[in-house]
Structure formats: C-alpha cells, structure tokens
Amino acid sequence: MLIQEHVPLAPLTTIRVGGPARYLVDATTIGEICEAITFARTRNLLLFVLGGGSNLVVSDAGWPGLVLKVGIVGTEERIEDGKALFEVGAGEDWDKLVARSVAQNCAGIECLSGIPGSVGGTPVQNVGAYGQEVGETIQGVLAFDLRDNQVRELCNEACGFSYRASIFNSTERGRHIILRVTYALTPGGEPRIDYTDLKRYFSGWQGVPTLAETRDAVRKVRASKGMLISLGDDDSRSAGSFFKNPVLSPEQYHALSARATAKNLQIPSYPALEVLRKVSAAWLVEHSGFSKGFDAGRVGISRKHALAIVNRRDATAADVIAFQEQIQQRVEDIWGIRLQPEPVFVGF
Ligand SMILES: Cc1cc2nc3c(=O)[nH]c(=O)nc-3n(C[C@H](O)[C@H](O)[C@H](O)COP(=O)(O)OP(=O)(O)OC[C@H]3O[C@@H](n4cnc5c(N)ncnc54)[C@H](O)[C@@H]3O)c2cc1C
Numbered sequence: 001m002l003i004q005e006h007v008p009l010a011p012l013t014t015i016r017v018g019g020p021a022r023y024l025v026d027a028t029t030i031g032e033i034c035e036a037i038t039f040a041r042t043r044n045l046l047l048f049v050l051g052g053g054s055n056l057v058v059s060d061a062g063w064p065g066l067v068l069k070v071g072i073v074g075t076e077e078r079i080e081d082g083k084a085l086f087e088v089g090a091g092e093d094w095d096k097l098v099a100r101s102v103a104q105n106c107a108g109i110e111c112l113s114g115i116p117g118s119v120g121g122t123p124v125q126n127v128g129a130y131g132q133e134v135g136e137t138i139q140g141v142l143a144f145d146l147r148d149n150q151v152r153e154l155c156n157e158a159c160g161f162s163y164r165a166s167i168f169n170s171t172e173r174g175r176h177i178i179l180r181v182t183y184a185l186t187p188g189g190e191p192r193i194d195y196t197d198l199k200r201y202f203s204g205w206q207g208v209p210t211l212a213e214t215r216d217a218v219r220k221v222r223a224s225k226g227m228l229i230s231l232g233d234d235d236s237r238s239a240g241s242f243f244k245n246p247v248l249s250p251e252q253y254h255a256l257s258a259r260a261t262a263k264n265l266q267i268p269s270y271p272a273l274e275v276l277r278k279v280s281a282a283w284l285v286e287h288s289g290f291s292k293g294f295d296a297g298r299v300g301i302s303r304k305h306a307l308a309i310v311n312r313r314d315a316t317a318a319d320v321i322a323f324q325e326q327i328q329q330r331v332e333d334i335w336g337i338r339l340q341p342e343p344v345f346v347g348f
Contacts, residue, residue, distance in 0.1 A: 005023055013057075014237065014239060017057065017311055033070070049177055050070070051118035058346045077104075085184055085185075090120025090179055093119075111195070111214065112129055115127055123141050128163075130197065130218055132192055137183045139183065141178055141182075143179060146176070163244075197221050225304045227240065234312065241305075242308060243327075250277070268283050291306065300312050
C-alpha cells in the first residue's frame with residue numbers, strides 16, 4: 001500500500017478547489033482498504049472516502065487526516081431470474097459501466113449516461129437524472145462496516161434509497177466503505193423516455209428509440225447544459241447541480257405559489273416534480289437574480305445551467321461557499337425557501 005503525503009485534492013475533484021490531504025491512499029483491493037483503516041486508526045486520523053470527486057467541495061485547508069480513494073475495479077456479469085446482473089468494483093468509472101450495459105442491450109441505467117464519478121459514489125446520493133435513479137436497479141451493495149469491521153452485503157431495502165438520499169449520506173453517514181455494487185438490469189428492455197427533455201428530443205422519431213440512441217440523446221442534452229464533463233467546456237468545472245430541488249409541505253407550496261402570483265409569475269411544474277411537490281431549484285435561483293452566466297468573480301453560474309456553480313478561474317473553496325451563501329440568502333429573502341446544497345463538504 002502506497003501512502004502519499006500532502007497530496008493536492010483540487011485536481012481530484014471536478015470543481016477543482018480546496019487544499020491538500022495530509023495522507024492519501026489509493027486502495028485497489030479490500031486488503032489495502034483494511035490496511036489503510038488500520039493506518040488511520042493507529043494514528044488517530046480522520047478518514048474520508050473519495051470516489052471520483054464529482055460531488056465534493058474540499059475546504060482550502062484540505063483534509064487533516066487520511067483520504068482513502070477507493071480504486072477497486074472489475075465487472076462480473078451473470079443472468080439470474082431473467083435479469084442481467086452487473087457486479088461492479090466501486091472504483092470503476094460510472095459512465096463506462098452505463099456504456100457497457102447499453103452496448104449489451106440491457107435497460108435500467110441508460111438515462112444516467114454521462115454522470116461523472118465512480119460506481120461506488122452512485123448509491124451514496126441515489127444518483128438520478130432524466131427519470132431514473134440507481135435505487136431502482138441496485139440489487140445490493142457490498143460494504144466494509146467501520147463499526148464492526150465486517151464486510152457485508154446490504155440489500156436494496158437496507159440502503160434506504162429516496163430522492164438524492166440513502167443511509168450512506170443520512171442515518172449511517174461515514175459508517176460504510178462501498179466496495180462493490182450489483183445492478184439488476186433488463187436484457188432487451190425498452191429505454192425510459194419519461195422526462196420532458198427526452199420526449200422533446202425524440203418527438204417525431206419513428207418507432208421506439210434504442211438504448212444506444214437514448215444514451216446518445218441524454219449525453220447530448222447534458223452537454224448542452226454543461227452537465228457533461230468536457231475539457232474544452234469551462235461550464236463543466238463544477239460539482240454538478242449545487243442545490244437540491246426543495247420538497248415542500250402543502251403549506252410551503254401554497255405560500256410559494258402566493259409569492260409567485262404576486263409577481264405575476266407561475267411556478268413551473270413538471271410531472272416528475274409534481275408527485276413530491278418538488279420545486280425546481282434552478283427556477284428559484286434564476287428568479288432571484290442569478291441568471292445563467294452570472295459573474296461573481298472567480299466563480300459564477302454556468303452559462304448553460306442555472307443550478308451549477310462553476311469555478312471560472314483559480315477559485316478557492318471560500319469563493320464557492322461565499323457565493324453559495326449569497327444565493328441561499330437571496331432565494332430565502334425573495335421566496336421564503338432555504339435551498340439545501342447537494343455536494344458533500346469536506347474539511348470545513
Ligand atoms: C457535471 C456534473 C454533472 C452531474 N450530474 C449529476 C446528475 O445528473 N445526477 C446526480 O445524482 N448527480 C450528478 N452529479 C454529482 C455526482 O456526479 C454524483 O453524485 C456521483 O455519483 C458522485 O460520485 P463520485 O464517485 O464522484 O463521489 P465523490 O464526489 O468522490 O464523493 C461523494 C460522496 O460519496 C462518498 N463516496 C464516494 N465513493 C464512496 C465509496 N466507495 N464508499 C463510501 N462512500 C463513498 C464520499 O465520501 C462523499 O461523501 C454531477 C456532477 C457533475 C460534476
């Protein structure tokens with residue numbers, strides 16, 4: 001096991017801010033993960049588990065303890081009860097897995113094409129986009145339990161998936177290191193074309209789009225919103241959507257509608273959001289004076305998506321946090337709703 005010291009973390013994240021890790025281990029086996037845990041425990045070091053760094057804001061001071069990057073790779077496939085099971089190492093690249101499943105004509109994660117990060121990161125916030133969430137197809141998660149040092153398989157129900165949440169980022173945060181994830185996909189299944197953007201893309205299309213065509217559509221739509229990481233696109237130097245869509249109580253929803261009506265505005269409603277009385281955070285941000293392309297110095301709002309805070313040039317974590325708080329405050333003042341950030345904050 002190679003233990004590196006004073007490793008800059010910004011290049012290991014997609015928004016590229018933050019200071020160094022005191023120690024960093026890139027563990028490629030369960031044995032190395034156990035060794036790294038022992039190393040941290042014997043020195044009383046705080047442990048942070050790193051995947052692809054696409055949902056993180058690291059503080060400028062960095063992480064004073066051990067950053068454990070989970071680099072377990074390998075994919076095994078088998079058919080069970082008519083389902084195609086993909087059992088995948090947590091360190092595998094998520095989008096490569098989607099590409100592989102689509103190439104094998106297996107449905108279930110095609111709408112999640114183009115999301116950056118690792119396979120092990122997907123159960124944590126129950127990654128979702130364009131009408132699908134991983135919680136619908138995850139059969140089980142193999143995890144190291146830091147509480148009793150056991151490796152065990154958690155079934156889907158035990159993961160407690162809900163909108164952008166699971167036990168891994170809520171009730172049992174920090175307890176598990178995800179080692180492998182098993183997805184149960186449908187061989188020959190049809191793609192999910194429920195989401196407005198996809199319906200629009202395929203309007204006038206002859207017949208049902210294939211999984212490959214759906215993947216292609218999702219990636220194109222994502223690219224148009226700066227939500228596909230591409231080297232030449234500085235609007236993709238972000239942590240993705242910075243705020244969650246707020247889920248409102250009937251009273252909160254009523255109060256928000258009243259504020260909108262007073263301004264001669266109508267809160268946009270999408271079938272996918274209506275079910276939970278979820279309101280578009282992007283709409284709230286845009287209608288609080290932060291339009292696409294808003295310039296706040298070294299940070300700003302993506303030119304293509306109102307919900308992404310981007311690192312324009314050499315931003316610090318402090319720049320990102322100050323801008324986040326400015327947005328939260330303005331949205332709260334105008335709309336009476338406190339937006340909750342989606343990324344994980346490390347070392348604050
Ligand atoms: C351009 C862009 C677009 C995005 N679009 C979407 C989207 O459409 N939908 C969506 O849901 N998300 C989206 N995201 C957010 C992000 O890509 C996902 O949340 C992704 O799954 C995070 O995975 P990661 O490996 O990068 O995790 P990291 O960012 O490294 O870590 C995130 C959290 O997961 C934990 N973690 C990571 N790996 C493990 C592991 N093996 N064991 C235990 N804990 C672990 C970390 O400790 C941390 O708490 C987007 C991000 C960007 C930059």
